[in-house]
Amino acid sequence: MKTKCRTKFHRTIMINYINISLITLALVLSCSSTDSEGGSRPEDLSLNVMVAGADDNNPNGDGSGLVEVSASASNAVRYAFRFDNGDLEESTDGTASHTFTTEGTHSYTIVAWAYSATGEFINKTIEVNVYRSDEPFDTLVFSDEFDYEGRPDPEKWHHQVIPPNNGSWHNNELQHYTDRSVNSFVDEGTLKIKALKEEYTTDNSTKAYTSARLNSKFAFKYGKVEVRAKLPAQQGTWPAIWTLGANSNEIGNYFGDQYGNAGWPACGEIDIMEQNGWDKDHTIAHFHWGDLNTGEYQNSGDTIAVANSTDSFHVYSLEWDEASMKVFVDDKLVYELANSDNKPYNHDHYLLLNLAMGGNLGGEVAEDFTEATFEIDYVRVYQ
Secondary structure (H helix, E strand, C coil): CHHHHHHHHHHHHHHHHHHHHHHHHHHHHHHHHCCCCCCCCCEEEEEEEEECCCCCCCCCCCEECEEEEEEEEECCCEEEEEECCCCCEEECCCEEEEECCCCEEEEEEEEEEEECCCCCEEEEEEEEEEEECCCCCCCEEEEECCCCCECCCCCCEEECCCCCECCECCCCECEEECCCCCCEEEECCEEEEEEEEEEEEECCEEEEEEECEEEEEEEECCEEEEEEEECCCCCCEEEEEEEEECCECCCCCCCCCCCCCECCCCCCEEEEEECCCCCCCEEEEEEEEECCCCCCEEEEEEEEECCCCCCCCEEEEEEECCCEEEEEECCEEEEEEECCCCCCCCCCEEEEEEEEEEHHHHCCCCCCCCEEEEEEEEEEEEC
């Protein structure tokens, strides 16, 4: 009997507790939906979701797993989002982004809340399919395999030949760049950029060396760049694989002012590979930029030892997204720079290939120098 009494009493308490909880829940729901301040309750919540890289051919995304959301509601002063089963994320402007990391295509739930100044809220839920790949940059968007003979493909490459610095190139370089086939040509499956010791005059400026500087006729934001190349061995040569913001205002570049009119370093520069003229056992990864808020010049980078860089081909690559830029040699990380809104690495860039002579990183040219070749096996850009 005592046992029954205790059980009955226990059940009575539990029932009362549940009743109290239901009453409390009803009050909470009532508070969340009642316009207690005369029109302050959020209304008409809209929720828009953009899956990165989605199009008619790939509606679930580009493999990055990235989604960007925006919500808006009248009378709302703040928002919050939950991506599938993740933590609640607050937002003052109604925007947020999230990267799903599970490989393959999956359906995810995204919930948005809109809050008024007095705490009333409404929410909305949407289902979205998102594709994530372990290799997020898996779509080839630009390439040159150099499987032809003659001049570099004019549909893909632009020769930059106008010296932008009062008849000279920047960094105290000693060459002129030309569009002549002796300085750049494709032969036996590779692009050759050749520097020659010869006097050459353009725009009333005479230099002792010639070479070539190629701009890709393709601009891109985010992706993976791979360039397989063999570097010149001669002292004083300065080869480079790099990017500039497509809004660069440097004279003679392919895009002109199509993307804007920013000077250097505000346009941003990514040096995927450069090698100075006196150390042929290392390559350099480096970033130059102007802070978009303060205008202050910033730069950072590092070097890596590369065995036989002048005798054999190596793959120099960049992985670039909204979070960071990573530079590799043969899949070995050289340097990583975090991306952010105050850096000029969230807009289109284009690729450059060139071989400079002397200058800040070329240094002193060997007295017996006659010619040198920077050889590129392929260029590939993935997104």
